[in-house]
Each structure stands twice: as structure tokens, then as C-alpha cells.
Amino acid sequence: MPGRERIAVIGLGYVGLPLALALARQFETIGLDIDSGRVRELRGGHDRTGEIEDAKLSASTLTLTDRPEDCAGYDVYIVTVPTPVDSANQPDLRPVESATRTVAGLIDPALRPTIVYESTVYPGVTEEVCAALLEEAGLVRGRDFRLGYSPERINPGDKVHTVDKIVKVIAGEDDEVCAQLERIYGAVTEAGTFRAASIRAAEGAKVIENAQRDINVAFMNEVARIMADAGVSAWDVLDAARTKWNFLPFEPGLVGGHCIGVDPFYLAHLAEKLGHQPQVILAGRDTNDTMGAWIIDRLHARRGGKAGRALVLGLTFKENVPDLRNSRSADLVERLEYLGYDVAIADPVADADEVRQTYGRAPVELPAEGFDLVIGAVRHAPYQAMGAHELAAMVAPGGTIADIKAMWRDQRGEIGRDYWSF
Numbered sequence: 001m002p003g004r005e006r007i008a009v010i011g012l013g014y015v016g017l018p019l020a021l022a023l024a025r026q027f028e029t030i031g032l033d034i035d036s037g038r039v040r041e042l043r044g045g046h047d048r049t050g051e052i053e054d055a056k057l058s059a060s061t062l063t064l065t066d067r068p069e070d071c072a073g074y075d076v077y078i079v080t081v082p083t084p085v086d087s088a089n090q091p092d093l094r095p096v097e098s099a100t101r102t103v104a105g106l107i108d109p110a111l112r113p114t115i116v117y118e119s120t121v122y123p124g125v126t127e128e129v130c131a132a133l134l135e136e137a138g139l140v141r142g143r144d145f146r147l148g149y150s151p152e153r154i155n156p157g158d159k160v161h162t163v164d165k166i167v168k169v170i171a172g173e174d175d176e177v178c179a180q181l182e183r184i185y186g187a188v189t190e191a192g193t194f195r196a197a198s199i200r201a202a203e204g205a206k207v208i209e210n211a212q213r214d215i216n217v218a219f220m221n222e223v224a225r226i227m228a229d230a231g232v233s234a235w236d237v238l239d240a241a242r243t244k245w246n247f248l249p250f251e252p253g254l255v256g257g258h259c260i261g262v263d264p265f266y267l268a269h270l271a272e273k274l275g276h277q278p279q280v281i282l283a284g285r286d287t288n289d290t291m292g293a294w295i296i297d298r299l300h301a302r303r304g305g306k307a308g309r310a311l312v313l314g315l316t317f318k319e320n321v322p323d324l325r326n327s328r329s330a331d332l333v334e335r336l337e338y339l340g341y342d343v344a345i346a347d348p349v350a351d352a353d354e355v356r357q358t359y360g361r362a363p364v365e366l367p368a369e370g371f372d373l374v375i376g377a378v379r380h381a382p383y384q385a386m387g388a389h390e391l392a393a394m395v396a397p398g399g400t401i402a403d404i405k406a407m408w409r410d411q412r413g414e415i416g417r418d419y420w421s422f
């Protein structure tokens, strides 16, 4: 039974599309994206992010548009646009600002719509930056529109923690907005809602969730470096440490993507604005961002400083996700080339044309052979499934196989080639 509100979701990416589809089951919902190509593809029944199955997309009553005017006069606007950083790692709020200006032009003050932000920001962005832009357009907060915030918890590639199964944190500028958001989000998640104490608290919750993960992985990466120098496998150390009841099971590795590797900079920016030095947060970022170069230098030294033909397996920021943005595999390629390697790349999930555009070369198709150095960088399912025989075939005699994600650790004795991992 459709609810009363008509809802517009602004930005149809990893976060916006699953949310809009879930809402469309209960409410009259429209999804807006400025990328006409994205809208065309979705209308054609395909989601290239792989989050939504084609059949589910085609069966939905969600209206899709790239024309803002189609979203005029809605009761609720939910903003799910990207929040990247600029080249100096400072928050780039331009997509949020631009989406807010768009929404300002669509509001019917008689409806007093609620504008909810889901994009990851730092405390204050919704009520200072966004509210100011809406008021600049001649609208008065509380009278013509009201604000809310509900941090997204989408985990790309994760088919278990989907939007309908996660606790949805909600916050509103007053009790009425909170109750409205509890009702709307409550209708689309079976896990229930949590009313945060304030919009700022909800903004803070989201940004620290990701910063916490980044810092924990950074600690693992630091452990991996220390253990490597001590001649001990970090995985062996972790296998043993994990037996303790309160040990947190994080792993070393590359931290890419547009959330975990980016959001801590939002928190750091807020800290610096307030005169606080975010030492832990930034140390974690630095450790994680330099991991790719550290791995390659380590492997190069292992090979006696001799360059050769290298193959990097896995180019996306995460396993089983096609997104190449902010992937740290690029660091591996860059460092290898700096050291004089001839570098081939492969990825079974990423779009080959996008790979070509991003890396300036075509991905190789497996099986491939004769590489001096083969680096397993991303735990994509087809890589995880490779057997010792297949792995050995890729590596030239005297070559090395590097297993950053410990995908082939159980087979390391059978590969018959020099094997390296943390």
C-alpha cells in the first residue's frame, strides 16, 4: 500500500539506487541523476554497479529521470550524491552543494518538504552549508522546508547487509521530522531505525564508522610491515591473535574506494577547523596510502632489484565490485613502472573499456603466462578460485607470485614458485 509522501532520490549510485528501489515498493518515488548515461542504462534495465539485478530493476515502479524539473513539488528529497576529496585531500562539497541548489529550485513551500542528506559529511554540513544554500534561494528553514540526515551504510558488493537489512540511523530537526523519517525508513528496512540525538550526531556517526575501519586496517598494515622486517608472516600472527575473544579481526591490505579511504579526511578537516591535530586519523591515512609502494619495494628487493614483466591481478577498489575509482591497484602499477617493470593488468569484473581509459592499456585475458612477478591484488571470486596449477602457469621460472589478500595461502606449498605474502 503506497504511503502518503512522494519521494525524490537525488543521485542514483551505489547508495541512491538501492534506496530508491526499496522506497518505490512503499511510496511513489522518483530517482534523479545528472548523468544521462546512467539514467539511460537504468531505464534499459541494467545497473553497471552490480548492486541490483536486472530483473529487479525492470520490475520496479521507480520513475527514473535526468531532468530536475520532473522532481518539482515532492514531499521528501533524499540526497545521495558523492562526497569526494580534492587533490589536497580536502572535502569537495561541490556535488552536495549543487544537488542542494537543484533541490532549492524544486521545493514547493506549501508542502514544507523534508530534505534528507545521506551523503557522508562531517557534523555541521547539513545545518550550516546546506541550510545556508537553501536559505540563499529565499526559503526559510522550518517554515518552507525541514532538514534531516540519515547516514547510508551500503557496503558495495555485499549481498547480506543490504539497505533493507541494516539499522537505519535517522535524525531530524524536530520531533515531527524524526517521526516522519522513522515511518518512511522503517517501511523499507526490517532491521528498524535508530533515532540519533541530533543531525550533527548522525553526521558524526557515519564519518567515524568509516574512519574507525581505516584506522584499524592501518594498524594491521603497520603490523604487516613490522612483522615483515622481523621475518614473521603477519597472517600467521593474525591466525593466532584472532583466537582471543576481544581481538578485532581486521586484515592488512590496500584501502581504496570512495568511502573508507576518503571519509577520514572529512573528519580530519573538521578537526583542523576546530584547531585540533587529528594525528591518529592522518597517520592511519598515510600508512594505508603508502602501502602499495611499500609492497612493490619489498617485492623488488626480493627479486634482487631486477625489473621484468609484471602482471597485476585485480584493479577495482574492492573484491567483486566493478568500481575502478580510487583503487590502490593503481599505486602498484605506478610503482612497478617507476622501477622499470613492463606491467600488464587484468580484472575479471571491471569493464574493459573503463580499464583502458583509466590505465591507458587493455587488460589481458587469462590464462596468460611468462611473468616474472604476478601480484594478486584484489580477492575477486575467479581469482580466489584459481588452483596451484593455474597460478604456477602464469609465473616464469625463477619468478615470484605475490598474494596481497592471502587468496592462495593454503596452496603456497603446491604452486612451486617463489611465494610472497604479508
Ligand SMILES: NC(=O)c1ccc[n+]([C@@H]2O[C@H](COP(=O)([O-])OP(=O)(O)OC[C@H]3O[C@@H](n4cnc5c(N)ncnc54)[C@H](O)[C@@H]3O)[C@@H](O)[C@H]2O)c1
Residues within 6 Å of the ligand: 010, 011, 012, 013, 014, 015, 016, 032, 033, 034, 035, 038, 080, 081, 082, 083, 095, 098, 099, 102, 118, 119, 120, 121, 152, 153, 154, 155, 156, 258, 259
Ligand atoms: N558506496 C559506498 O560504499 C558508500 C557507503 C556509505 C556511504 N556512502 C556515501 O554515499 C554518498 C554517495 O555515494 P555513492 O557510492 O552512491 O556514489 P556514486 O558515485 O556511486 O553515485 C553518485 C551518483 O550521484 C550522481 N550525482 C552527482 N551529482 C549529482 C547532482 N547534483 N544531482 C543528481 N545526481 C548527481 C552521480 O552521477 C552518480 O550517479 C557519498 O557521500 C558516499 O561517501 C557511500
